[in-house]
Amino acid sequence: MQFMLILNETSEDFAQRNHPEQAQTYWGGWNAFIGAMAQAGVIVKGDGLMAPHAATTLRLRDGKRVVEDGPFADTKEQLGGYFVIEVPDLDAALDWAARAPSARTGSVELRPILPMPPA
Amino acid sequence: MTTQGDKAARAAERVARESYGKLVAILAAQDRDIAAAEDALADALAAALRTWSVQGVPANPEGWLVTAARNLRHNMSRSAAIRARAEPEILRRLDEAQDQPVPSPLSDARLRLMFVCAHPAIDPGARTPLILQTVLGIDAARIARAFLVPPATLSQRLVRAKARIRDAGLSFSLPETYDLAPRLEAVLDAVYAAFGTGWDGLDTLDDPGALTGEAIWLARLLVALLPQEPEPMGLLALMLHCAARRGARRDQQGRFVPLDRQDARLWDRTMVIEAETLLTAAARFGRFGRFQCEAAIHSVHAQRPITGQLNLSALRTLYDLLVEQTGSLGAQIGRAVVLAESGDPAAAAAALDALPTDRVARHQPWWVARARVAALAGNPALQRQHLRHAIDLTEDMAMRDFLNDQYLALNTRG
Secondary structure (H helix, E strand, O other): OEEEEEEEEEHHHHHHOOOOOOHHHHHHHHHHHHHHHHHHOOEEEEEEOOOHHHOEEEEEEOOEEEEEEOOOOOOOEEEEEEEEEEOOOHHHHHHHHOOOHHHHHOEEEEEEOOOOOOO | OHHHHHHHHHHHHHHHHHHHHHHHHHHHOOOOOHHHHHHHHHHHHHHHHHHHHHHOOOOOHHHHHHHHHHHHHHOOOOOHHHHHHHHHHHHHHHHHHHHOOOOOHHHOHHHHHHHHHOOOOOOHHHHHHHHHHHHOOOOHHHHHHHOOOOHHHHHHHHHHHHHHHHHOOOOOOOOOOOOOHHHHHHHHHHHHHHHHHHHHHHHOOOOOHHHHHHHHHHHHHHHHHOOOOHHHHHHHHHHHHHHHOHHHOEOOOOOEOOHHHOOHHHOOHHHHHHHHHHHHHHHOOOOOOHHHHHHHHHHHHHHHHHHOOOOHHHHHHHHHHHHHHHOOHHHHHHHHHHHHHOOOHHHHHHHHHOOOHHHHOOOHHHHHHHHHHHHHOOOHHHHHHHHHHHHHOOOOHHHHHHHHHHHHHHHHHO
């Protein structure tokens, strides 16, 4: 079955992405994780996302657009990327989640992909 | 017709009691939907009552129920005729399956479902109740009482947990090599709670051995499944020690006999020996745990008739360890009583008084312990007061009479 790994990172994690000394370690960690998943052939799709400063949130209220800068909620951890993986069950998905760099600093949420409703 | 109806009702009741968990486990394995499996089984049991009273009880009632439940779920409109035609084939297959040797304990559907319920992704507070309800067929009201939680809270937890098992992607096919140790605690707790439930119901159930026997059987499977874990051995030893005393718990008039006055000749020697052997085997791992500790306490009691006296200092050490292990009310109450028996009733009374009032005020063992401690302190007036409370909270009739006799004896003396 398919799970989305929702990779949540801290502001320190996001800061590392462009940090002169830490960037290499940061990206090295992600590349190793993604490489291992790719080699095991479990990736269905996935992306990294720009940091929350680049987020824009829109709501329609009384037919009007309300546009705000930033993510929809100001929390300690923010979505940094996602992968959809194909594995036999939750335990296998948890094993992959445990290898994500953000599991150590932030968190990984696992959600089963909603099966297509019968037409 | 009536006789056949009675027969059908009895057969359906027996299968429901003995095989509930197994049937739910089998039915839920395909799509992990425990709630739907339970509903289907309830419908199948109703259908069984109607059909069996007319056609007679089938040779393999379990097989009949599984087939009926599956049919009811997958195709509500499927006619009874088709079901009847399919039946011989299904019975044949089930007979074949029963003839095959059991390859591994994990092939036991109930055991597998227990480990699914104990998955770390399930709310810890729901794991043991979930096992008790779905695998051992104990009703939610009874579980709520045993766990001292409001019934509404418990049902909500159970519904949530079942939805998670259905949707979160938990696997029902545990590989043989999977590390089950982290899930063991909830499973052992449930098996022991089932044993306790069956035990307390000794006088009311028409088949008193059903639940305790089931618990012992499951503990045996756990020992076989996890030979490197000492705690399943401890649990099995504990339950065997208790079960060995079944015949000695009541006298010929059906009156309650306390452990220290039981006739040891009535204890089942085979069970006592097996329990002691298990405890020794468990000790070799050098990993002491709650169930080994409780079994060791029973072992001390089992040695009383051999040595001629109860080893109170061993009991004190073990209760100290048990309080460390569990911190449970039962352990703290037990420790206080041993303290009083060893000659320090003042410390025992203080320890009992220190327990949280809201948790003990309606807890029968606490009042019984207070009465015992008051007796040892030479305070019959206080003993009588505490006994009064204990009697009011006692449901078991034999136990009630036993306490009542003590109470009346104090009255005539005072």
